[in-house]
Amino acid sequence: MMHIGTGLVCGTKIRDMVQAGFHFIIFLADWHSMINNKFGGDLEKIETAGEYFKHCFTALGLTEDKVEYIWASDLAEKANYWERVIRVAKTTTAQRVMRALPILGRDLKTQDVEAATLFYPCMQAADIFEMSLDLACAGIDQRKAHVLAREAGEKLRWGKPVALHTPMLMGLAGIQGSEKGSYDEDPKLSSVIAAKMSKSKPENTILLHDSPELIEEKLSKAYCPPKIVEGNPVIEYYRLLAFPTNKTIALNRDQKYGGDLEFSTYKELEEAYKTGKIHPQDLKSNMARILAGLLNGVREYFDKHPEPLEQMQRLEAK
């Protein structure tokens, strides 16, 4: 199931790009998912999941008149595409490609992999040129793929794509609750990637389809130390999810605790939290309300189009 990191962080950024005049492609990487053994590498199941993803983005306002949806299999059926993949591979070394494997969620210390895995970073770079892109967007965990694409593009005289990277959304357990592992040579970036909303831990993640009640329950258990901002996922959701889509943020609070508050910038909210003017409980309950509001449209959309969600639920139940 799609999580709010993908739905809201990516969804908001893509809307910005469309508004700024970009022709924007949402690329459904079915072949890449097969290589990465999603759904056991079953391409049919992966395509069902891709259709569901398309519906999620549509529900978030990214309809086909605003963005173009392209499947990796649309590219893969052309022989020229595979020539491009090989040309990219010829610009680099197996060792460098191995070092890029954290883009697949693999630990940097990984020693041996299926040989198909080595195609993945080369395909990701080739995709950019195959679709004649000026710019590639992704979470910061994908920077190695983009650096590879830029270097290959320069060597092959195909041009250097601009790379735009968004922050990783922390899981509800925060940095301390994240898994251990090494995903980048830079230890700070490595821990940020490790704290990304891991899809394998449902209690650590808010999903696009969680009910307002479930969102509230999950947030009530979130890591949220008083007065501390660093590594605090709840305040981070204000910065990354609430403020980018709202001019002002209202915090509803019981009269006996000082009544409602309103903030027009994230900095003001952060300052108030640091000085102890906002209790963690109020920060959490208001975030639950804000998230439920942001996801309202998605809920309404899937109430009207239940089929793709049900298919996805059947896949995940297996």
Place this chain on the structure above:
Amino acid sequence: MNQQQRLELVTKGTVEIIQPAELQRVLEEKKKPRAYWGFECSGKQPAPHGCLE
């Protein structure tokens, strides 16, 4: 929307642009530049996080 507003909208909420000067040039030279975001099509499985996204 002028160039400055476009640039602000594109860079808003990002942690890194490689390279900002190149982005500026793309926005100046092209009315409708092409961009993408790739997504692996996966669910909640005991898989490593992330991938394309």
